[in-house]
């Protein structure tokens with residue numbers, strides 16, 4: 001670790017972040033590292049990309065990278081235990097990892113349905129349950145779930161992705177109220193098209209023009225954590241202007 005960034009209410013707090021190998025997750029990791037958060041990058045199959053994020057975070061904050069499959073509840077349990085062993089607790093959980101879909105409904109296999117639900121809904125469920133007792137001990141605990149505009153809409157070829165994000169948004173809204181009295185803030189961010197691998201791989205014909213940039217989502221995460229107040233902010237919708245939805 002080299003020098004820390006600015007001293008803020010987030011400095012020294014412990015963050016668990018999923019899906020940090022690229023895209024939104026990496027932008028969030030780098031943004032929060034600037035506050036000196038002790039960061040656990042949990043999950044990801046691409047170890048090289050996760051390691052790149054770890055190296056970027058370590059320029060200003062301590063970081064532990066734990067690659068693995070978040071559809072495996074055993075991996076989640078051991079990852080949370082290792083995070084607590086290493087940094088002594090958990091203050092912030094960000095469920096960002098996710099997988100999209102571009103398949104006619106009639107062609108979606110049961111295995112694909114289960115895979116999407118496991119990464120987009122069951123992993124945040126398992127992680128939130130595993131982190132709860134630790135979040136309760138934090139002075140300012142927060143959970144941020146990265147949903148999507150498809151948590152509100154239904155677009156062709158995205159039926160199961162839409163179902164999974166509707167489910168994640170519903171869970172978020174319930175938890176925002178269920179845990180308010182215990183001081184745990186729970187938020188969802190629902191972006192439209194963000195220029196990440198998720199878009200680049202499925203729509204290589206599209207460029208960054210008019211897209212939301214991952215750093216803009218990271219700025220919103222930072223705002224939610226830094227400007228913690230008494231309001232219930234259960235959801236923030238982030239749209240592209242005057243664009244038809246096309247993917248996520």
Ligand SMILES: NC(=O)c1ccc[n+]([C@@H]2O[C@H](COP(=O)([O-])OP(=O)(O)OC[C@H]3O[C@@H](n4cnc5c(N)ncnc54)[C@H](OP(=O)(O)O)[C@@H]3O)[C@@H](O)[C@H]2O)c1
Pocket residue numbers: 018019020021022023024025043044045046047049068069070071096097098099100119146147148149190191192193194195196197198199248
């Ligand atoms: N891009 C958009 O337009 C957009 C819009 C709205 C919402 N979102 C949401 O934003 C979140 C981040 O996506 P992104 O756009 O930044 O795309 P991305 O770069 O493809 O990031 C997705 C991340 O999820 C991880 N992941 C997927 N399945 C996993 C599994 N089984 N176990 C562990 N990690 C897994 C991936 O890691 P590995 O590849 O290393 O496994 C990757 O780091 C997702 O929840 C997505 O639904 C994206």
